[in-house]
Structures are given as structure tokens and as C-alpha cells.
Amino acid sequence: MWGTDKAGASILKNPNDLDTKRFDVPVQIDDVASRFVDNNNNHNNHITIDHVVCGPTDTAWILTDGRVWVHGENQSGHLGVGHRNVVPQPVPLVWPDPDTAPRIASVALGASAAAWIDTDGDLYTTGYGGSAFAGRGALGHGPDHDGRYVLQPTLVTSLVEDGVYARQAQVGEAHLTVLTTEGEVLTAGAGSYGRLGNFETIDQLFLEPVEILTSGVTQIAGGKSFTLALHEDGVLYGWGRNHKGQLGTGLGLAVDMYAMQAVPEPIEGDELRHRVVTQVAAGHSHATCLTESGEVFYWGDSVYLEPTRVDALLGVRIVELACGEHYTLCRDEHGKLYSFGKGKTGVLGQGGAVKQANQAAHLEALDGVSVTAISAGWKHAACLATNSTPTTIQ
Numbered sequence: 001m002w003g004t005d006k007a008g009a010s011i012l013k014n015p016n017d018l019d020t021k022r023f024d025v026p027v028q029i030d031d032v033a034s035r036f037v038d039n040n041n042n043h044n045n046h047i048t049i050d051h052v053v054c055g056p057t058d059t060a061w062i063l064t065d066g067r068v069w070v071h072g073e074n075q076s077g078h079l080g081v082g083h084r085n086v087v088p089q090p091v092p093l094v095w096p097d098p099d100t101a102p103r104i105a106s107v108a109l110g111a112s113a114a115a116w117i118d119t120d121g122d123l124y125t126t127g128y129g130g131s132a133f134a135g136r137g138a139l140g141h142g143p144d145h146d147g148r149y150v151l152q153p154t155l156v157t158s159l160v161e162d163g164v165y166a167r168q169a170q171v172g173e174a175h176l177t178v179l180t181t182e183g184e185v186l187t188a189g190a191g192s193y194g195r196l197g198n199f200e201t202i203d204q205l206f207l208e209p210v211e212i213l214t215s216g217v218t219q220i221a222g223g224k225s226f227t228l229a230l231h232e233d234g235v236l237y238g239w240g241r242n243h244k245g246q247l248g249t250g251l252g253l254a255v256d257m258y259a260m261q262a263v264p265e266p267i268e269g270d271e272l273r274h275r276v277v278t279q280v281a282a283g284h285s286h287a288t289c290l291t292e293s294g295e296v297f298y299w300g301d302s303v304y305l306e307p308t309r310v311d312a313l314l315g316v317r318i319v320e321l322a323c324g325e326h327y328t329l330c331r332d333e334h335g336k337l338y339s340f341g342k343g344k345t346g347v348l349g350q351g352g353a354v355k356q357a358n359q360a361a362h363l364e365a366l367d368g369v370s371v372t373a374i375s376a377g378w379k380h381a382a383c384l385a386t387n388s389t390p391t392t393i394q
Contacts, residue, residue: 001059002026003380004345009088010057010072010380022345024352025365026383035090036061036069052384054324054377055109055171061090066103066119068093076112077151078127084149096152109377110171111224113138116153121165121181124153130203135174135190137205146205158206170222170282172240177227178207179220185213185229193225194262195240201262212264213237221282223323228287229264234276236289237264244285246300248272248307269306272297283323284378286341288330290318296360301326301341312359313338324376329383330360335370337363337383345379 002023005011011023014030029035036047047067053060058072058079069090070079077084082094093116095101102118113127129145130136136146140156159166159178164186168179175189175196186207187196194201197210210229219230226240226247238247242259248267272289279290286300289307294317297307313330316338320331327341327348338360339348348354349363369385 001029001380001382002349003347003377005380007057007073007086009074009086010054010059010377012059012071012090012382024346024349024354026349026363036063036067038067038092049384051106051373052375052382053107053109054375054380054382055114056111056325056378058087058109058114059377059380059382060107060109060114062104062107066105067101068104068107068116076128077149078110078112078114080114080116080126080151080153082151084151094152096154106168108169108171110138111173113171113176115169115171115176115178117166117169121167123156123159123166123169123178125156125176126150126153130174130189135192136203138171138174138176138189140176140178140188140205140207142205156207168220170220170227172222172227173224175225175227176207177220177222179217179229183215183217183232185210185217185220187227193241193260195225195227197227197239197262197264199262210239210264219280221280221287221323223282223287224284226282226285228267228280228282230277230280230289234278234292236267236272236277236280238267238287239264244300244302245305246282246285246287248287248299248305250306267299267307269299269308271309272307279321281321281323281328281376283328283376284325286323286326286328288321288323288328290321294318296321296330298328298340310340310360312340312361320374322374322376322381324381325378327376328360329374329376329381331371331374331383335372335385337366337371337374339363347376347379347381349381 050064051062061069071087108115116124125139165181170177178186188207191201216232221228229237276292296310317333322329330338340357340360373384
């Protein structure tokens, strides 16, 4: 893990680094398996880490048996551990009934809410339910949770009643986006800046379909107040706030503090047009995508207003993207990791002397290992890597 850990909770640390607030290069976590042993669980043996998820100020670890461990600032209680205090070390997710706790397949962490999808496709949410001032409905539970904190994972029953199953979720500043197993996109929460994608700017208390994207969507990605959706035909759509050019609309539309798009529109631009997009990632106010030929495109953060190719990665076969706050991580087919963007918080992982990288550069600190998965939070990042044998929980 690497980056900045202001509250001393979002980055998992070795004993000698507990007081360190910033890591400018990736640091291997020693004996990481011992951090996820549950004394109340009889199935600790031979459990490996399946994935790590970095949120704005928190981190979640999904184990191969479907258990989840979390740590971070937890200001809105969205880590689902029953309280709103800082969680400095990994602890297991707390379920209302531990005996019937589901196996979790994917996690989405936001600044004040989180979404948890189990292996059956049921969706659970935690965190702050919103208010009339800040935007209501981001948990998808309806009016009963306005102004309340949901401190344990709670099933979104409206989806169960409709026979809808979730494949992926994204949590923004005040809205929730869900991709169903049928390829339909649903949204709930604050309607300001058009972030719900349904022409309106009013709040939605329950998850409702995005009318233009009712089928064929294969992936979603979301930032603070915008959302992207990738269609099976390789076309990328975007909606929500556009004050930093994060929707890739170019100079044709005004890009100022009030800029927004209330309905999904294709993202093209001169360079991306006629290319087939295969993967997308979104950060705080920027995004990247990957084409079928292995090219990486970047836009937003008031740097590029439409998709622009990252030429430093030409000839490198990228297979995974992750975006944080003003920076991007790219993993290639050989397990090498690259980064570019702003790095004052150490998130570039290229050393303290590198405060900004306008083009992607290789993280030399990870030479000797093969990176298998990456995740980017606002100010911290993590990757899983292999040497010769996987990390196993004893």
C-alpha cells in the first residue's frame, strides 16, 4: 500500500510504520494473513485475499470465502461495523445476524456510504441516508432513512421485491448507481447536477432505471458526482457533473462550475471515435478507458476536456485501470504497474521527488513481483501481488 493516511487508518501498516502518515513508494505488508484471523470463525485456514478496495478514506479486503474486513476513517458509519468511530485496524463486517451472513462478492466505498453485493446478487448498503439539504436517498432504502446512519449492512428490499439482482455498484458523494445482472443501470440519491441520468434534478429515494440504459451495459464507473457506463457494443456513456471535463464532452459544451449533463450521452472525441472501449475507470473528477487494441485514454481534472490517448503506454498491453483523486494506475499483462497524475500525497508510488507525472511511468518499487489487482482511493492506493506463492491466512 502507499499514499497518505491522514487519520492513521486507511493504510494497513507494518509495526514499525504505525506513526507514518505518507508512503511515497509501495510498502509490502508483512504477515498480512494474520490481520484477517477471526477468533469467532472456524474456517480461517487456507483463506486468501480475493481483492482489495480503496475508497475515499477507507479500505475493504474481500477474502475468498466471502468475508470482508474493513478499516478507515468511517465518519458516516459506512464501514458497517456498528459505529461511526475511526477503525484503525482491520475488523470484520458486522452483520445483524452473523449466523446468516452472506458471502460478499464485491464492494463499493464512498465518502459517506458503501454498497455490498453478495454472491446471490443481493445488494446491501451502509452509511448516511442523506438529507433535504445534502441530497436524499443515496442508500436506496426510501424515506425511512432520511437523516439517519445505517451502521450495519442492510438489504435493499425494493430490488428483492422486484426480482432484480445486482452485478456491480458505484457510490458517489450523494448518489448510488447499480448495474443489474440484466445489464440495466439503476440510480438513487441526490438529483443535483443530473447525476441520476433521468433528465431530472430531483432526488430519488429508491433505485430507478436510467431510461436510456435499460439493457446491454457491461460495466459502470463513478466519481464524486458523475457516472460512466460501458455498453456491450463498446460505446461509453456519461452523465452528471462536468465542471472538470470529466464527461469528456470537449469544447463544444461549456465547462464551468455549473456544467452538467442530466442524461447519458456517448463519450467520443476526435481520438476515441470509432474505437471499441473494453474497460472504464473513474476517479474523483477524471476518468480513463481502455480500448480493444490496448490503448489508454484519459480526460477530466481540467486537463483534457475530451478523451486523449496516453502515448507513454503505446506498445504496453494494459489490462486493468484504477483512478483516484487526480491520479491513475494502470496494470499491464505482465503484472507491471504504471502511474500518472498528481502525486503530492504519494499516490504515484514513484518516490517523494515525483510530485506530478504528466505521462505514465513504471513503479520501480514493485520490480520483482507480479501485480494481480489494483485499487485507487482518493489519497491512498493498494495492489495485490505474487512472488511464488499466494498469501494464505493461517
